[in-house]
Amino acid sequence: MNAPAKFLELEEMAVDVLESGMRPSRGAIACVLDRNITFDTEALESFSSRNWLPVVCDALVVAAAVEFCDRTLKRSTMNWGRRFNVRIPVHDVARWASPTVAGSLVDALDFLTGDDWHFRFVARRKPALPPLQKRIEFPYDADAVIAYSEGMDSRAVAGLEGKRLGSRLVRVRVGTTDSGIPKKERGKTPFAAVPYAVKLDGRGPETTARSRGFKFSVVAAVGAYLINAPTIIMPESGQGALAPAILPVGQGYPDYRNHPAFSDKMERFVKALLERPLRYQYPRIWATKGETLREFIDNCDPDGRSWRSTRSCWQQSRHASVSGSRRQCGVCAACMLRRLSVHAAGEREPKETYVWETLDASTFEDGAAPGFAHVTGALREYALAGVLHLEHLALLRSSEQYALVKRGLGELAQPLGMVPQAVIEAFDRLLDQHGKEWAAFTRDLGPKSFVRKWIDTAS
Numbered sequence: 001m002n003a004p005a006k007f008l009e010l011e012e013m014a015v016d017v018l019e020s021g022m023r024p025s026r027g028a029i030a031c032v033l034d035r036n037i038t039f040d041t042e043a044l045e046s047f048s049s050r051n052w053l054p055v056v057c058d059a060l061v062v063a064a065a066v067e068f069c070d071r072t073l074k075r076s077t078m079n080w081g082r083r084f085n086v087r088i089p090v091h092d093v094a095r096w097a098s099p100t101v102a103g104s105l106v107d108a109l110d111f112l113t114g115d116d117w118h119f120r121f122v123a124r125r126k127p128a129l130p131p132l133q134k135r136i137e138f139p140y141d142a143d144a145v146i147a148y149s150e151g152m153d154s155r156a157v158a159g160l161e162g163k164r165l166g167s168r169l170v171r172v173r174v175g176t177t178d179s180g181i182p183k184k185e186r187g188k189t190p191f192a193a194v195p196y197a198v199k200l201d202g203r204g205p206e207t208t209a210r211s212r213g214f215k216f217s218v219v220a221a222v223g224a225y226l227i228n229a230p231t232i233i234m235p236e237s238g239q240g241a242l243a244p245a246i247l248p249v250g251q252g253y254p255d256y257r258n259h260p261a262f263s264d265k266m267e268r269f270v271k272a273l274l275e276r277p278l279r280y281q282y283p284r285i286w287a288t289k290g291e292t293l294r295e296f297i298d299n300c301d302p303d304g305r306s307w308r309s310t311r312s313c314w315q316q317s318r319h320a321s322v323s324g325s326r327r328q329c330g331v332c333a334a335c336m337l338r339r340l341s342v343h344a345a346g347e348r349e350p351k352e353t354y355v356w357e358t359l360d361a362s363t364f365e366d367g368a369a370p371g372f373a374h375v376t377g378a379l380r381e382y383a384l385a386g387v388l389h390l391e392h393l394a395l396l397r398s399s400e401q402y403a404l405v406k407r408g409l410g411e412l413a414q415p416l417g418m419v420p421q422a423v424i425e426a427f428d429r430l431l432d433q434h435g436k437e438w439a440a441f442t443r444d445l446g447p448k449s450f451v452r453k454w455i456d457t458a459s
Contacts, residue, residue, distance in 0.1 A: 010116060012083040013073045017065045019089055019125055028087070029072070029203075036199050037064040041132075044195040048131040049138050049226035054091035056222055057128045059273065062088055062096075062105075063218040064196050070113065070211035072203045080253045083116040089124040095273070096121040104269035112262050113210040114253035136190050143168040144231035144281070145191075147220040149175050152310040152338060156296035157235035157284055163300060169233070172223035174216040191223045213257030214266075217280070221270045224278050232280045234258060237289040238430040239337060241282060243393050246405055249385055260285070260415035282416065286426040288433050289337060290344025297345065308349060312338040319379060320355055322369045330354025331367075331379065333386035340390060343444070344437040356383075360449045367450065387454050394435040397428065 014028040017037070024030040031037065039060075047056070069084045076082075090096045102119060109117045146161060148154050148171040162169050172191040194215070220232045234241070236258040244255035256262040263280035271277050284292045293307060301307055313320055313328035313335050320329040328335050335354065342349055351357040352369075361367035364383065365375050396402055409427055410420040418426075445451050 009079060010081050010083040011073055011076050011079070012085070013069065014085040015065065015069050015072075015087070017061065017068075017086070017088045022125075025087070028085075031065060031068045033061070033089075036068060036201060037061065037196060038199070039196050040193065043193040044131040045134050046136060046190050046192040047195055047222065047226060048133050048136065049190075050133075051226045051228070052130050054127065055095065055273065056226070057130075058088075058090040058092070058096065059218055059222055060196055061090070063215050064198050066109065066117075066211050066214055067198045068200070070115075070209070071198065071205045072200055074204060074206045075208060080114050080251075081116060083118070085118045085120075087120045087122060090121050091124055091127060093121050093123050098272070100272040101269070104265065104272050108262065108265040108269050109211075109214060111265055112213050112256050134188075136188050138190055138227050139167055139170055140227055141168060142170045142227050142229040144233050145170045145172045145220055145224045145227070145229050146233040146235060147172060147174050147216050148235075149173070150309075150311050151235075152307060152312055152341070153235045153237055153240060153284070153289060153292060155306055155310045156292050156300075157233065159296050159300035159306070160292075161233055161283065170223065170227060170229065172220050174219055190227075194219055208252075210253075210255065210257060213262060217263065217266045221266070221274070221278055225270075225274050225276060230277070230279060232278060234263065234280055234282045235284065236282065237284045237287050237292045239289055239390075239393065239434060241285050242427075242430075243389070247389060247392050247396070249389070260412055264415040280415075285416070286430050288344065288430065288437060289341035290437050291433065293341050293347070294345040297347070304347065308353075315379075319374055319376075322352075322355055322372050327355050327369075328353060329379070330356035330359075331364075331383035331386065333382070333389055336383070336386040336390060340437060340441045343441045359451050360445045362448050362450060362453075364450045384454055387451055388458055390434075390438055391455050391458070393431070394438040397431045397435070 014025070015031050016024040016028040017031045017033065018024060019033055065086055065088050069086060073082050073084070095101060102121075105119065106117050109115070143165050144161070146154075146158050146169060148158055158169070158171060170190065173193050176194050176197060224230070224232050241258045241260070244257070245259045246254075248254045260280070260282060267278060267280060296307060297304060311328060313330075313332060315329040315332055317326055320327050328338075330339065330353070339359070355369055355372055356367045357369050358367050364380055368375055396405065406424060409423050412418070412423050413420045416423065442452055442455065
């Protein structure tokens with residue numbers, strides 16, 4: 001799994017990250033601190049560990065700048081890759097410009113996004129103020145942090161690993177709000193939310209969002225660094241971690257956002273930057289999402305209240321609301337995997353969980369809730385892509401593509417600390433289990449389901 005090739009004809013953009021009152025160089029787009037990149041005071045204070053150093057602030061600014069670039073420049077329909085030339089002010093230019101730091105940063109980003117990144121680091125004119133020290137209980141004997149969101153895998157793995165590690169597991173929230181924390185607890189909870197927001201000034205947005213993997217990996221690494229935790233737990237199950245890279249959509253670049261090959265490159269970057277080794281671990285990578293959910297219910301959530309309150313859908317509100325009430329769409333790839341996993345775990349959800357209340361309708365349109373007025377061709381294409389992705393994964397082991405996939409599995413051995421043969425055996429078991437779950441799920445939808453018709457038409 002090598003970094004993408006550098007093409008000659010790329011969409012190109014220069015971006016200058018600027019302190020207030022400065023002007024961009026000719027031809028560069030300005031990304032202004034405190035305007036395009038803003039830090040949330042309360043969220044930032046939840047990172048106010050005694051280990052706070054200027055390099056932590058710089059790392060968050062770099063992550064925000066990468067997000068600004070990624071979301072601003074739309075990808076060409078003819079060529080996935082883009083070229084970015086980014087100038088960023090930092091407190092320690094020598095550290096950031098060193099070959100080990102700059103080189104590992106570019107290596108990780110090129111691999112993750114499929115783009116061509118170039119950075120120039122300059123000295124900050126005005127040092128950033130450290131966050132206000134609040135009376136937050138930071139556990140300095142933690143064994144691990146977990147990149148935590150309101151998703152199902154995140155909730156389940158946090159519960160399972162929390163049962164094993166207790167207070168030695170610390171949640172680092174990778175959402176932009178602390179809405180999942182009770183109000184009375186927010187003022188004393190560490191790592192309550194991603195402490196910055198990015199505003200585009202009307203440009204873009206590019207929606208492929210590959211840089212989110214970098215953003216969340218950096219925020220989790222900062223959390224681990226601030227409390228001296230040696231391990232970052234990645235909660236993704238096998239279908240979400242591996243399948244998007246193995247089976248990319250159309251002609252798109254493989255999606256490595258939750259993949260161990262990307263985490264391996266992030267480990268090198270984080271070690272070079274923070275001068276401390278950190279490990280990204282995937283305790284559920286060889287389990288399906290359904291298996292993870294079932295184990296969580298059996299061990300941590302017998303009444304089902306916790307997992308049912310999670311959210312998997314990535315659709316915007318107007319595509320996932322019925323009569324003013326926000327739901328999950330129920331047909332995007334993330335929702336389809338969720339519904340498969342709930343079925344595999346032997347559970348059910350109220351039909352009102354989703355805009356597409358039923359998948360056994362004979363047509364796509366008939367599956368939506370009465371009164372839903374935004375049934376679009378784009379939504380149908382998203383749904384079709386999600387169904388075929390899960391179908392192709394179920395058939396992968398018997399396909400011609402499997403031999404090529406199998407040859408690439410050896411590169412997972414080092415990041416996961418396994419021998420190559422063990423990786424192949426674990427991957428085969430994952431494929432077999434996914435195939436069984438998908439067959440049972442689609443069989444129970446019935447032969448007249450639009451999902452079944454899509455599968456049969458594509459065969």
